[in-house]
Amino acid sequence: MNVEFINPFLSSLMNVLSTMAQTQLKPGKPRIKTDEIACGDVSGLIGMVGPQTRGSFSITFDESLALTIMERMLGERPDSINEEVTDMVGEITNMVTGGAKRLLSEKGFEFNMATPIVVSGKNHTIHHKATGPVVIIPLNSPLGRAYIEFSFDE
Amino acid sequence: MNVEFINPFLSSLMNVLSTMAQTQLKPGKPRIKTDEIACGDVSGLIGMVGPQTRGSFSITFDESLALTIMERMLGERPDSINEEVTDMVGEITNMVTGGAKRLLSEKGFEFNMATPIVVSGKNHTIHHKATGPVVIIPLNSPLGRAYIEFSFDE
Numbered sequence: 001m002n003v004e005f006i007n008p009f010l011s012s013l014m015n016v017l018s019t020m021a022q023t024q025l026k027p028g029k030p031r032i033k034t035d036e037i038a039c040g041d042v043s044g045l046i047g048m049v050g051p052q053t054r055g056s057f058s059i060t061f062d063e064s065l066a067l068t069i070m071e072r073m074l075g076e077r078p079d080s081i082n083e084e085v086t087d088m089v090g091e092i093t094n095m096v097t098g099g100a101k102r103l104l105s106e107k108g109f110e111f112n113m114a115t116p117i118v119v120s121g122k123n124h125t126i127h128h129k130a131t132g133p134v135v136i137i138p139l140n141s142p143l144g145r146a147y148i149e150f151s152f153d154e
Numbered sequence: 155m156n157v158e159f160i161n162p163f164l165s166s167l168m169n170v171l172s173t174m175a176q177t178q179l180k181p182g183k184p185r186i187k188t189d190e191i192a193c194g195d196v197s198g199l200i201g202m203v204g205p206q207t208r209g210s211f212s213i214t215f216d217e218s219l220a221l222t223i224m225e226r227m228l229g230e231r232p233d234s235i236n237e238e239v240t241d242m243v244g245e246i247t248n249m250v251t252g253g254a255k256r257l258l259s260e261k262g263f264e265f266n267m268a269t270p271i272v273v274s275g276k277n278h279t280i281h282h283k284a285t286g287p288v289v290i291i292p293l294n295s296p297l298g299r300a301y302i303e304f305s306f307d308e
Binding site: 039043045046047048049054055056058083086087090094112113114115116117118119120121122123124125126127128129130131151152153 | 193197199200201202203208209210212237240241244248266267268269270271272273274275276277278279280281282283284285305306307
């Protein structure tokens with residue numbers, strides 16, 4: 001069930017952002033995504049394939065938050081979402097999923113990761129099409145919002 | 155090398171759209187994506203994991219083309235990109251990748267597919283972050299444009 005995956009993904013994200021970018025986000029309550037739409041400006045997506053199930057993970061940032069993370073990681077703030085920013089979001093997606101993979105492996109749940117894909121564009125929304133419920137966790141900060149979402153086949 | 159993957163993905167797409175939606179698209183010349191930006195309104199994305207390599211595939215549609223495909227498949231044209239349209243784009247992504255998987259398996263190239271993810275939002279762009287080149291194939295029709303893109307780790 002997806003719910004036991006919440007902590008591995010969430011703690012891996014918090015760890016990556018605090019280590020790499022000295023950024024603390026405040027997680028809101030995880031919930032099952034229904035009709036609500038979570039939108040953002042740049043998203044990292046990754047597919048996962050394992051013997052038990054397969055699924056997908058995404059992390060979506062407001063532009064302001066993505067640019068601040070970039071500034072904290074590399075010392076320069078780009079004017080807008082350029083290729084360096086999408087590279088960084090792809091790398092964060094890889095690191096967060098890799099961290100969650102290690103934590104889930106300890107629980108006996110194994111998967112391999114595909115390569116990340118990054119989407120840029122004002123106010124886009126992500127729709128995970130695995131057959132299980134989509135778990136969404138909003139994260140807030142004075143710098144802007146982020147969301148993580150994931151879903152696995154049931 | 156990515157180039158030998160072109161025909162499996164392209165012929166699978168042409169087959170899916172002609173069979174499911176009586177729609178013929180005119181493929182342009184496949185090329186390696188460099189600085190150019192291909193944007194669209196709704197995209198289906200999928201990750202692939204195999205013993206030799208891993209990668210990602212995407213298909214992006216203009217809204218007008220996605221709505222026409224929906225109309226031809228289901229007999230009704232939605233006013234805009236709603237959940238039925240994103241379900242259809244996810245299903246097309248699954249079918250196209252599944253068809254390419256079968257064709258590539260005949261060439262000795264094996265992978266498993268993750269679950270599809272669909273992105274909606276005006277004029278978004280997709281950035282594949284595998285280490286190999288990104289192959290892009292534009293497709294035209296009087297109904298609107300589409301693009302397929304894929305990339306694999308080298």
